[in-house]
Amino acid sequence: MSDLPRLPLTVIGGYLGAGKTTLLNRLLAEDHGQRVMVMVNDFGAINIDADLIEKAEGDTISLTNGCVCCTMGNDLFMALGDALDRRPRPDHLVVEASGIADPAKIAMAARAEPEMAYGGIAVVVDAVNWPALADDPQIGAQMQGQAAVADMLLVSKATDGLPAGLEARLAALSPAPVVDLATVDAVAPLLLGGITPGAAQAPRRAHPGYVGWAHDGTEVLDRAALEALVAAAPEGVYRIKGKVLGPEGAHELHVVGRTVDIKPTTAARTTLVAIGLDGRVTQGDIADWWRDAVG
Amino acid sequence: MSSITVFKARNIITMDRNRPQATHVAVREGRILAVGGVDCADQWGAVSHDDSLADTVLMPGFVEGHCHMAETVFWEWAYAGYHDRTDPDGRLWRGKTDIETVIADLRAHLATLPDDAPLIAWGFDPIFLEAERLNRSHLDAVSDTRPVVVLYSSGHLMCVNSPALAAVGYERHSNIEGVMRGSDGEPNGELQEMAAMFPVMRRMGMDTRTRSHRPDHVRAFGRICQRVGVTTATDLFALLTDETAQTLSATTAEPGYPVRVVPAVSTIHSSPEEVRAQIADLARLNHDNLRIGPVKLMTDGSIQGFSARVKWPGYVGGQPNGIWNMAPDEIFATCELMQAAGIQMHIHTNGDEASELVLDALERAARKHPWPGARHVLQHAQMMGPALFARAAEMGVCVNLFANHIWYFGDQHAALTIGEDRAARMDACRAALDAGVHMAIHSDAPVTPMSPLFTAWCAVNRQTMSGRTLGAAQCISVEEALRAITLGAAHTLKMDDEVGSIETGKRADFAVLGDDPTLVDPATLHHVPVLGTMTGGYLNLL
Numbered sequence: 001m002s003d004l005p006r007l008p009l010t011v012i013g014g015y016l017g018a019g020k021t022t023l024l025n026r027l028l029a030e031d032h033g034q035r036v037m038v039m040v041n042d043f044g045a046i047n048i049d050a051d052l053i054e055k056a057e058g059d060t061i062s063l064t065n066g067c068v069c070c071t072m073g074n075d076l077f078m079a080l081g082d083a084l085d086r087r088p089r090p091d092h093l094v095v096e097a098s099g100i101a102d103p104a105k106i107a108m109a110a111r112a113e114p115e116m117a118y119g120g121i122a123v124v125v126d127a128v129n130w131p132a133l134a135d136d137p138q139i140g141a142q143m144q145g146q147a148a149v150a151d152m153l154l155v156s157k158a159t160d161g162l163p164a165g166l167e168a169r170l171a172a173l174s175p176a177p178v179v180d181l182a183t184v185d186a187v188a189p190l191l192l193g194g195i196t197p198g199a200a201q202a203p204r205r206a207h208p209g210y211v212g213w214a215h216d217g218t219e220v221l222d223r224a225a226l227e228a229l230v231a232a233a234p235e236g237v238y239r240i241k242g243k244v245l246g247p248e249g250a251h252e253l254h255v256v257g258r259t260v261d262i263k264p265t266t267a268a269r270t271t272l273v274a275i276g277l278d279g280r281v282t283q284g285d286i287a288d289w290w291r292d293a294v295g
Numbered sequence: 296m297s298s299i300t301v302f303k304a305r306n307i308i309t310m311d312r313n314r315p316q317a318t319h320v321a322v323r324e325g326r327i328l329a330v331g332g333v334d335c336a337d338q339w340g341a342v343s344h345d346d347s348l349a350d351t352v353l354m355p356g357f358v359e360g361h362c363h364m365a366e367t368v369f370w371e372w373a374y375a376g377y378h379d380r381t382d383p384d385g386r387l388w389r390g391k392t393d394i395e396t397v398i399a400d401l402r403a404h405l406a407t408l409p410d411d412a413p414l415i416a417w418g419f420d421p422i423f424l425e426a427e428r429l430n431r432s433h434l435d436a437v438s439d440t441r442p443v444v445v446l447y448s449s450g451h452l453m454c455v456n457s458p459a460l461a462a463v464g465y466e467r468h469s470n471i472e473g474v475m476r477g478s479d480g481e482p483n484g485e486l487q488e489m490a491a492m493f494p495v496m497r498r499m500g501m502d503t504r505t506r507s508h509r510p511d512h513v514r515a516f517g518r519i520c521q522r523v524g525v526t527t528a529t530d531l532f533a534l535l536t537d538e539t540a541q542t543l544s545a546t547t548a549e550p551g552y553p554v555r556v557v558p559a560v561s562t563i564h565s566s567p568e569e570v571r572a573q574i575a576d577l578a579r580l581n582h583d584n585l586r587i588g589p590v591k592l593m594t595d596g597s598i599q600g601f602s603a604r605v606k607w608p609g610y611v612g613g614q615p616n617g618i619w620n621m622a623p624d625e626i627f628a629t630c631e632l633m634q635a636a637g638i639q640m641h642i643h644t645n646g647d648e649a650s651e652l653v654l655d656a657l658e659r660a661a662r663k664h665p666w667p668g669a670r671h672v673l674q675h676a677q678m679m680g681p682a683l684f685a686r687a688a689e690m691g692v693c694v695n696l697f698a699n700h701i702w703y704f705g706d707q708h709a710a711l712t713i714g715e716d717r718a719a720r721m722d723a724c725r726a727a728l729d730a731g732v733h734m735a736i737h738s739d740a741p742v743t744p745m746s747p748l749f750t751a752w753c754a755v756n757r758q759t760m761s762g763r764t765l766g767a768a769q770c771i772s773v774e775e776a777l778r779a780i781t782l783g784a785a786h787t788l789k790m791d792d793e794v795g796s797i798e799t800g801k802r803a804d805f806a807v808l809g810d811d812p813t814l815v816d817p818a819t820l821h822h823v824p825v826l827g828t829m830t831g832g833y834l835n836l837l
């Protein structure tokens with residue numbers, strides 16, 4: 001196994017024109033302090049702001065293309081390998097999936113690959129056009145499929161709050177949290193997690209609009225106990241990551257939405273961070289969950 | 296004045312109606328100077344006679360309109376398929392009809408590898424093996440100390456042994472989609488889809504992305520073609536970088552290189568605008584044996600994978616309709632952009648819904664940017680019927696039908712995918728020709744082995760693996776099938792002015808055969824021996 005930290009992979013899905021590139025540009029413009037590598041797999045949308053790339057000095061940002069199309073199309077996956085082999089290794093890899101792609105097929109690679117960590121599937125849902133796309137006889141099933149596999153549904157182009165009909169429809173497809181992109185003032189916590197695990201941080205609000213929680217302790221949990229504990233996390237928590245001591249070696253934990261990625265690691269202490277959306281969960285809820293769970 | 300060589304043959308099948316048969320062909324400067332009898336070139340000056348091919352039958356070099364150079368990468372590995380298959384060097388790999396043979400052959404192959412190299416095999420097809428599914432204990436019997444990886448022919452699955460599982464850390468707790476488990480809860484070695492397969496591929500050196508354009512692979516591709524009489528072949532989803540395009544150009548320019556390669560650049564790897572610019576740039580590398588120019592679009596999936604987009608009534612098992620690899624909007628936009636740019640498109644459409652939608656897109660593009668000579672080609676087009684063929688003919692759109700599917704997958708299509716009626720009229724060569732469509736037929740190698748005479752046999756006989764005739768009404772004549780693998784395919788590549796027939800002015804590209812395909816029993820057309828090829832006047836006998 002490599003000594004380097006695992007590379008978290010976040011996949012951004014959503015149809016052409018839904019706002020995936022806008023979201024990426026927003027991410028790159030934010031002051032999140034991470035070296036983010038971006039892979040764009042949607043040729044409809046390669047107009048990443050050159051200015052942003054300039055501005056984000058020190059960040060490793062490169063645009064490559066891949067494909068997840070057919071039996072011959074393993075290029076995108078091999079490009080993930082290129083990202084892993086890059087030195088210095090980026091802190092986070094973000095893949096913009098093509099408009100029609102199933103983002104889960106890409107994201108699953110992060111759970112399978114020992115040197116990667118699961119960073120989640122964010123599907124951008126265009127409030128104006130998505131309902132019609134979801135009913136389209138040609139691509140409706142693929143559009144609904146994207147929403148169904150999302151760990152978080154990010155609604156774009158909503159001018160006056162989330163349309164109730166849209167929210168209900170998305171809720172029927174997926175238990176993932178639905179976030180109105182117009183109401184969050186930072187997207188890095190959604191896409192990257194935004195807090196470096198292990199860094200000694202006092203519990204604090206990670207960012208306005210978000211609730212952050214951090215823990216540093218010596219709890220020892222076996223894998224089954226850890227899985228059970230994560231399954232009982234408060235609903236408004238959409239990201240948990242960190243390291244947990246175990247009876248036979250430590251676990252590295254990445255939880256995004258309902259997806260849990262646990263891989264072996266080494267650690268001296270149990271350190272965790274969690275993020276939720278303000279208004280849906282409180283720091284107290286998260287602290288209570290942890291205290292109750294570990295007894 | 297360059298020299299003139301007059302080759303004598305037992306028969307020359309020209310595909311030129313002015314002189315359908317001949318006994319002699321004169322070659323000068325790599326081109327056909329004259330066709331006819333022994334004196335055919337005498338009026339051009341002094342000739343030398345070459346009777347070394349006097350016992351052979353010459354045909355125009357075959358044109359494979361849909362194959363992939365990636366086949367050569369697979370031949371770095373061991374072949375584990377059900378059917379016999381010949382590698383680029385002519386070695387016959389026996390088909391493996393049970394798991395015991397797979398294990399025994401792989402064990403023998405392992406002994407030929409360097410001590411620490413993993414064993415990688417390809418082409419395994421579980422559909423044809425009745426026994427239990429291949430699992431890791433079978434492959435542990437091949438080696439329990441070195442990684443063993445068996446790729447399935449579908450490309451969507453692999454089976455690996457315990458050392459390979461250990462290398463990627465898959466164990467009983469790995470809750471990873473695609474990492475299959477046995478009844479004991481442990482991973483059983485079967486890995487499904489790329490996400491689960493890629494960690495293995497990454498560690499076992501199985502990154503195939505641009506390997507097929509390296510010189511040794513380009514040469515191996517030439518040998519594959521030469522063995523089956525092919526002198527013009529496509530690479531129909533090429534990922535070309537500046538560097539690989541250079542090596543491809545240099546290697547195909549080597550004297551005597553036996554095949555003219557037509558790479559169709561994939562539009563999915565970058566934006567249509569970038570593709571257009573890339574083609575304009577790379578075309579400077581072109582020469583007689585390299586024809587960068589067209590593009591390839593992937594629209595839907597495959598019928599046997601239930602991912603083709605099919606019209607009502609869908610799949611017989613009630614499976615949901617297939618998936619689009621490009622959104623219909625993107626298909627329309629890309630077709631328009633390529634049409635406007637004057638770039639010919641080879642468009643993968645398996646299901647009839649995909650074929651119909653692409654015809655709609657091409658029609659719209661043609662209204663906006665009229666281009667009578669576009670000759671876009673629907674590739675596979677396996678479910679098109681008379682109405683869609685009529686539309687294609689009206690628009691000058693060509694089809695390249697997947698005739699090999701009838702033998703390899705016909706029984707499955709009738710029983711499991713689209714059902715009896717539609718299977719009986721799939722890859723409908725008769726209907727296409729009757730509608731006046733320019734038609735080619737293909738192997739899609741490495742999906743099925745490249746061999747145009749076998750492909751022609753499929754179109755003539757429509758026999759399946761079980762021995763039945765699937766849709767006799769769609770059979771075509773030997774003459775029509777031979778035309779499809781020569782002039783028909785040349786037309787789809789816009790090379791019918793240069794290759795595809797043996798007539799004065801064309802390239803001296805011949806398939807050298809041991810028997811006469813027009814005289815043998817049509818049921819044995821695929822047994823006609825191929826002795827080699829001539830390409831641009833260079834003789835490459837096996």
Ligand SMILES: [Zn+2]
Pocket residue numbers: 361362363531739
């Ligand atoms: Zn193909």
